[in-house]
Amino acid sequence: TNNDSRVLRAELLSFDADPGEADTPAAGSVRHIADGALWIENGRIRAVDDFSRLAPELPAGIEVVDHREKLIMPGFIDSHVHYVQLEIMASYGRQLLDWLNDYTFPEECRFAAREHAELLSAAFLGEMLRVGTTTAQVFCSSHPVSVDAFFSACHRRDLRMLAGKVLMDRHAPDALCDDTLGGIRDTERLIGDWHGKGRLGYSLTPRFAPTSSRAQLDATGGLVRNDPSLWLQTHLAENTGELDWVAELFPGSRDYLAVYEQSGLVGPRSTFAHGIHLDQEMRGRLAERGANLAFCPSSNLFLGSGLFDRLAAREAGLNISYASDVGGGTDLSGLATLKAAYQVGQLRGQPLTAWQGFYGLTLGNAQALSLHGQVGRLAPGMEADVVVLDPAATPLLARRTARSRSLSETLFALMMLGDDRCVAETWAGGRRVHSRA
Ligand code: GUN
Numbered sequence: 250t251n252n253d254s255r256v257l258r259a260e261l262l263s264f265d266a267d268p269g270e271a272d273t274p275a276a277g278s279v280r281h282i283a284d285g286a287l288w289i290e291n292g293r294i295r296a297v298d299d300f301s302r303l304a305p306e307l308p309a310g311i312e313v314v315d316h317r318e319k320l321i322m323p324g325f326i327d328s329h330v331h332y333v334q335l336e337i338m339a340s341y342g343r344q345l346l347d348w349l350n351d352y353t354f355p356e357e358c359r360f361a362a363r364e365h366a367e368l369l370s371a372a373f374l375g376e377m378l379r380v381g382t383t384t385a386q387v388f389c390s391s392h393p394v395s396v397d398a399f400f401s402a403c404h405r406r407d408l409r410m411l412a413g414k415v416l417m418d419r420h421a422p423d424a425l426c427d428d429t430l431g432g433i434r435d436t437e438r439l440i441g442d443w444h445g446k447g448r449l450g451y452s453l454t455p456r457f458a459p460t461s462s463r464a465q466l467d468a469t470g471g472l473v474r475n476d477p478s479l480w481l482q483t484h485l486a487e488n489t490g491e492l493d494w495v496a497e498l499f500p501g502s503r504d505y506l507a508v509y510e511q512s513g514l515v516g517p518r519s520t521f522a523h524g525i526h527l528d529q530e531m532r533g534r535l536a537e538r539g540a541n542l543a544f545c546p547s548s549n550l551f552l553g554s555g556l557f558d559r560l561a562a563r564e565a566g567l568n569i570s571y572a573s574d575v576g577g578g579t580d581l582s583g584l585a586t587l588k589a590a591y592q593v594g595q596l597r598g599q600p601l602t603a604w605q606g607f608y609g610l611t612l613g614n615a616q617a618l619s620l621h622g623q624v625g626r627l628a629p630g631m632e633a634d635v636v637v638l639d640p641a642a643t644p645l646l647a648r649r650t651a652r653s654r655s656l657s658e659t660l661f662a663l664m665m666l667g668d669d670r671c672v673a674e675t676w677a678g679g680r681r682v683h684s685r686a
């Protein structure tokens with residue numbers, strides 16, 4: 250038998266489409282197999298079926314990993330996270346702009362050193378895989394070496410990851426600011442070395458409007474125009490103090506979004522983190538371009554930024570992705586992100602169903618990031634990145650999920666009570682990359 254071929258036997262759950270907002274998922278949106286077989290070969294999914302139906306087709310002696318009583322889903326996706334902020338998570342005090350100056354900028358200065366960047370890249374990926382996240386769109390620091398360290402660590406583990414060097418040429422410590430066009434040249438070098446290598450993609454990363462000059466934003470737009478296969482990530486309308494500052498810095502722009510539009514930064518591969526303080530007209534402009542807003546609920550609660558209006562975004566036809574935004578976020582776990590999203594939704598009268606939540610972490614995020622051809626579903630040909638969840642991981646969860654009358658109740662209990670203890674295993678590229686046992 251082929252060493253690179255094995256079957257995972259478990260309960261399987263995957264989405265084929267948006268399940269909608271109703272308690273009952275839209276017809277055809279959910280694929281659920283109570284006793285399923287996921288056949289993995291050479292890093293990809295070869296077949297997905299009932300175990301009993303697939304068993305006769307399997308080669309004699311193929312390894313069957315028995316995960317009955319466990320639930321396998323596509324590996325979770327985090328659309329916005331800062332690996333360089335891992336060690337300043339949960340730093341007390343105030344809102345965005347003070348938090349950036351007091352904790353974030355000094356911390357990111359440390360990533361000028363290759364050894365530190367390598368150490369933290371490994372630590373960050375270890376934490377991601379421990380919580381079942383196999384793909385993320387990641388901010389590095391402004392130092393090119395922070396990107397080389399991160400991409401090499403991902404490449405060694407054969408992970409599908411997007412990342413980029415922060416572009417910021419003003420309003421931060423000198424040790425963190427790049428040169429307006431020097432930052433662009435460094436970016437071009439990094440794109441050449443990493444974009445499309447293995448499962449890696451480059452995401453252009455102007456930090457946010459206040460820390461880039463118009464010249465740097467324009468040059469970034471030039472890179473997008475030259476190569477539409479690049480991704481782009483930045484922050485937008487997170488905090489009211491930030492809004493006032495942007496208005497002051499860019500008097501020639503009619504609103505915050507216009508600052509990015511004027512430099513050609515709003516496109517189908519652009520992710521704007523937060524987007525809390527927007528009106529419906531601005532949401533419409535984002536939707537028209539096919540951009541997505543990264544909803545970062547634990548960060549928005551921690552930094553007191555505001556309550557994201559998820560249904561207004563949906564109404565505008567805007568793609569929403571879900572993200573931890575660590576270090577502003579308080580938890581890397583996708584389950585914790587859904588719990589915070591539910592709480593934000595409750596405060597807005599917009600409860601989040603477990604269907605919508607888990608769709609968001611998997612296929613929804615994959616679609617928002619244009620990665621749905623590779624990841625986000627359990628289907629033949631897709632890359633074999635999966636999370637093995639244990640709905641009875643703790644005594645409390647075992648009690649709670651024993652009382653569930655439906656899959657939707659179990660999923661909801663997982664998103665409200667679950668954490669890394671529920672992640673029995675994580676697989677990426679067809680290999681086991683984390684195991685709690
Ligand atoms: N806006 C600009 N930079 C940042 C950052 O590092 N974190 C968050 N949450 N918002 C930002």
Ligand code: ZN
Pocket residue numbers: 329330331484522574577
């Ligand atoms: Zn962020």
